[in-house]
Amino acid sequence: MTTTIAERTTELFTRILPRISTVRAPYQAAVFRIGLSAVVLAFLVREWPHRHELYGNSSALSFDLAQILVREERTFTVLIWGDGGLWFETVYLLTICAALAVCLGWHTRGMSVVLMAGVLSVINRNSLAGDGGDNVVRIMVIYLVFTRCAQVWSLDARRRARRAQHPGVTSADTSADLPGPALWAVALAPLAALSAHPTAGWLPVFWILWSVHGVWYAVERWFPRHEMRAVLDAAASMLHNCAMLVIAVQVCLIYATAGWYKIQGTRWQDGSALYYALHLDYFSPWPTLSGFVANQTLLVLALTYGTVMVQVAFPFTLAHRKIKNALLALMIMEHLGIAVLLGIPFLSLAMVVCDAVFLPTPFLVALGARSALLAARVRTRTRGSSRVGWVGPATDHNEAEEGCESAAGMRLQRQGGARTTPKPAVPEPRRIDDVAADEAGAAARTQQ
Incomplete structure (x- = not known):
């Protein structure tokens, strides 16, 4: 009996350890x-x-x-x-x-x-x-x-990626x-x-x-290849996972306490809390805009009750991805509205940053890939207009497109499907002087 419990404990620990020791x-x-x-x-x-x-x-x-x-x-x-x-x-x-x-x-x-x-x-x-x-x-x-x-x-x-391209080079070099x-x-x-x-x-x-x-x-x-390096890496990953969990719990506590304290307030119960907040001189950077919003009775009532419901409900929706993402978008818009209407930008931005911890990974991967693609296009146009060089799709373009496809693949994998669309062919890069020669030849043929 004792042996069976020990074996099950060891097996359970063997399964859990790789998961908690990965970032x-x-x-x-x-x-x-x-x-x-x-x-x-x-x-x-x-x-x-x-x-x-x-x-x-x-x-x-x-x-x-x-x-x-x-x-x-x-x-x-x-x-x-x-x-x-x-x-x-x-x-x-x-x-x-x-x-x-x-x-x-x-x-x-x-x-x-x-x-x-x-x-x-x-x-x-x-x-x-x-x-x-x-x-x-x-x-x-x-x-x-x-x-x-x-x-x-x-x-x-980026420094680690460059070092990985040269396996023989260690951090000491x-x-x-x-x-x-x-x-x-x-x-x-x-x-x-x-x-x-x-x-x-x-x-x-x-x-x-x-x-x-x-x-x-x-x-x-x-000792870059010593087992102590792997132990430190696993320990740092476990500490990272614990810290991310604590951050998520802290955000949930902030919203839960804020929501439940609002429920106890009489102004929040009758739906007039936002109306009075918009009439405070200290929180009115745009008096005309604040007055316009405050005069919209149904809007003020909906925003007041909606704020309480979203803050109280958010911690209970983390298990459901779609509902969580919808409430997350509502809370981000709420904080942006507070930043503009009440003039508290840094509190609102700090809470938006905390909300970003709950953003889905495919969305962030796609966002990063598209940002890299946009930056690569800007760099390509800048280099092409400043000096003679290569034109056409760059390596950064390919990497960004692969990032977009990986994000799409992650979404399809969650939906149980497979990516069947073939990757579009990337044309060979051409030099600027070759392009100019082709254009000159085309112009000559047109004149003839």
Whole structure:
């Protein structure tokens, strides 16, 4: 009996392990990375003229009050290490650079930690200056650190693809990997300085992250084919899957709590909550548009009740793909409407980024392929108009078309069908001077 239970347990573990040790939802993680870092970048650039009034020493929360608030709330920020303007500017600019690097997917593993530290430092310096979007961003940048969000649509993925074309070249032979270890070595100085300041329990977290990154770089550089590399890869994939699950659960909790709290409000019960929100001066960037929408009684009633129903129902529709996708589209449109009508763009964009975690993979694959096809066409036209070269379909075109076909194949596979349409033939590329010669000959024949 004991042997049978042990065998079944081993068999079950053997089946589950390959699934949980493989990266799940890589495209959703990439969209989450790009969107979240873009929101942070846009927010920091937008508030650049007002950065000192919001998070600097010119804010309503003075440096002394900020120190007291940080100690009481046990939050993390490096901006209380000094009240000098140079230190504030350094942290602010470094956060902007980290957001840009993460958006592009440049050494994402290390830059995501820098982005997390920068975002927490800036927002926690004055946590009273926020609209709700800062809370979402603070939570999500922490989760982002534990995801493998640069598997696709990143400079890291392109560097790995180029390395795969040369199997004999390891990471130790490529200069493109040097910034990663360099960032790891430079991070030792801030960590040493961090040990002398109160961090509310964050110091062990940063030391663990720094040590894990060091082990990863060492194994990838000197033991790329050792079994330890496979173990680290599987562990990172499992951590990624757990982080993506936590992100999805967090989004569901946000919508569930928001929806159920709305149900308890009298204005939401009688359907007039949106009407009163549109008449608040603070949330009326376009008074004429807000007044026009507020005067549409049936529309306001439908939007008020529809918001509550969509938010409450969404967590229960995840098991049904079509209903989930329909509600997802409604919620994205709802957030875009909030961004325009109520003037809360960064909260709305942050929630749209969180909603993107639930987008279907075939849609994201097709979107990426079509974007690559469009970019390849633009590059081809630019090169063709600037110098003599090859014209006609490029390699990027072929890759993008294959991506579109793979997305279509994924949809057909889910529907139980098979792709029978043959792939269209791609003509051979021709030189620009050959094309010009053909056109000149055709013109001469026409004149004759």
